[in-house]
Amino acid sequence: MNAPLYKFGAFGDETSLVVAFVIGIGFGWFLERAGFGNARKLMAQFYLTDMAVFKVMFTAVVTAMLGVTYLAWAGWLDLSLVYYVPTFWVTAIVGGLLMGVGFVIGGYCPGTSVVSMATGRLDGLVYVGGFTAGTLGFALGYPAFRDLLAMGDLGVLTLPEVTGVSWGIVAFAVVLMAVGGFAGATWVERWMTAKADPAARAD
Amino acid sequence: MSELISTAQSPWVDPHLHVWGWEIPVYLFLGGWTAGIMVLCGWALWKGQRDERPHATFSLASSGLFILAFAAISLGMLALFLDLEHKLFVWRLYVTFEPASPMSWGAWILILVYPVLLMGILLDPPLTLTNRVPQLVPLLKKLADNLTLRRITGLLAIGTGVALGIYTGILLSALGARPLWSSAILGPLFLFSGLSAAAAFAHWASPDQPEREYLAKIDNQFLASELAIVLLFLIGLTTSTEAHLQAAQLFLGGAYTAVFWVGVVGLGIVLPLIIQSLAVTHRVPHTPLAPVLVILGGLALRFVIVSAGQISHWSRL
Numbered sequence: 001m002n003a004p005l006y007k008f009g010a011f012g013d014e015t016s017l018v019v020a021f022v023i024g025i026g027f028g029w030f031l032e033r034a035g036f037g038n039a040r041k042l043m044a045q046f047y048l049t050d051m052a053v054f055k056v057m058f059t060a061v062v063t064a065m066l067g068v069t070y071l072a073w074a075g076w077l078d079l080s081l082v083y084y085v086p087t088f089w090v091t092a093i094v095g096g097l098l099m100g101v102g103f104v105i106g107g108y109c110p111g112t113s114v115v116s117m118a119t120g121r122l123d124g125l126v127y128v129g130g131f132t133a134g135t136l137g138f139a140l141g142y143p144a145f146r147d148l149l150a151m152g153d154l155g156v157l158t159l160p161e162v163t164g165v166s167w168g169i170v171a172f173a174v175v176l177m178a179v180g181g182f183a184g185a186t187w188v189e190r191w192m193t194a195k196a197d198p199a200a201r202a203d
Numbered sequence: 204m205s206e207l208i209s210t211a212q213s214p215w216v217d218p219h220l221h222v223w224g225w226e227i228p229v230y231l232f233l234g235g236w237t238a239g240i241m242v243l244c245g246w247a248l249w250k251g252q253r254d255e256r257p258h259a260t261f262s263l264a265s266s267g268l269f270i271l272a273f274a275a276i277s278l279g280m281l282a283l284f285l286d287l288e289h290k291l292f293v294w295r296l297y298v299t300f301e302p303a304s305p306m307s308w309g310a311w312i313l314i315l316v317y318p319v320l321l322m323g324i325l326l327d328p329p330l331t332l333t334n335r336v337p338q339l340v341p342l343l344k345k346l347a348d349n350l351t352l353r354r355i356t357g358l359l360a361i362g363t364g365v366a367l368g369i370y371t372g373i374l375l376s377a378l379g380a381r382p383l384w385s386s387a388i389l390g391p392l393f394l395f396s397g398l399s400a401a402a403a404f405a406h407w408a409s410p411d412q413p414e415r416e417y418l419a420k421i422d423n424q425f426l427a428s429e430l431a432i433v434l435l436f437l438i439g440l441t442t443s444t445e446a447h448l449q450a451a452q453l454f455l456g457g458a459y460t461a462v463f464w465v466g467v468v469g470l471g472i473v474l475p476l477i478i479q480s481l482a483v484t485h486r487v488p489h490t491p492l493a494p495v496l497v498i499l500g501g502l503a504l505r506f507v508i509v510s511a512g513q514i515s516h517w518s519r520l
Contacts, residue, residue, distance in 0.1 A: 014456060014458065014459075014460035014461045015460055015461075017460075017461035018461055018464040018469075021461075021469050118492055119490070120487075120489075120491075
């Protein structure tokens, strides 16, 4: 059996929704187990006192990237059939800023707010209500946002194409970045925690 | 150009049979939920449990759940009435009894349900009733203090509850023209779905912490049983005739796959089962989320089965 499974007709639209549900529940489960259903834990990332979000998300990126790389190398995954999101750099910056501001104010991103709500937290419930209203507002006001959404269109870009370096080298570089990032994050975490609590520095 | 239509394909001879709207699934759900409440509260009465609070609560041994069940089955009956084509002739159901007709059985079971519910309410009369009719208080107290009467009422509640819960499934499975419904296992499936929805509401609404935990554990057993019955239902269909296999395909890659596996099985059974299993072992807080999912899942089950069943059909010759 070759992947992408959906593109090769292993299952249809209806079953793909079931697969999405199972993956979504699994994602939510591990977010919760990592403590990401708690706004305090998530906010600690922005104060640099707990870098778990950075580490978990970077680990997820590296794991997925290595999985895709090895599957393609083994001939089980046809990368040409994998969907890549086109780059709209202006839209991405505006959207990223909005998302970041919302994250800091509300204490969650959309995924973690659902996890929070699922564990019975009221702030998570309020946040889900907020982003549902926002989604609805966006859908209703879509004609007004249409031009913004298409700003900075660069088409589909991948790092190997832009840099001219092979896929394997890029993957290796990202792994090195992750290892360096984890070490740096751990150092920052200790330093910021000590700064916030001088007693801890004495220890 | 003239178009020839053979007799069997003429819409006047063989019209489409997708004739049941929201009324039937709502009735089936409310009937199943009432059945579940009757079994749970009946069990509490049979064991002689009693809520000593001066007013009705939603604990199993109080009359709050019986009152809600009374309202729910009445709303269900209203939905059923709205679905009737000849509403003025509804009374005819009650001047005959046809042993071979599930509808006739249902009509009479529903008649039996009301006095049992009323008895359950009177064994723990709400303050509204005793304040308005104080003359009844001595009689009601005598009834409430009679343990034999409580146990008999409990037994009757369990019996009529089980009959009502199974009937809501048999009502569909008796219609052999729809292969998806043509399975006797729909009776137990709807009964256990009703029991799980009732237990979910009860452990959400109960005023007692120990009872909440106990009911959550019971609900987990109902949900696990329901899941097993769903799988048996599908195995039964897939190992039967070609028409039954095609009916099962509606859930196995066909038009109802996502809503069935995500809405009914995933969100309505498996996810609350996991959450409640963690809640009863105190690893996650006990929140209304799981019971709400179970109740909505029970409603979704009826909508999906009723809607998909009307699409399933025997192949034309």
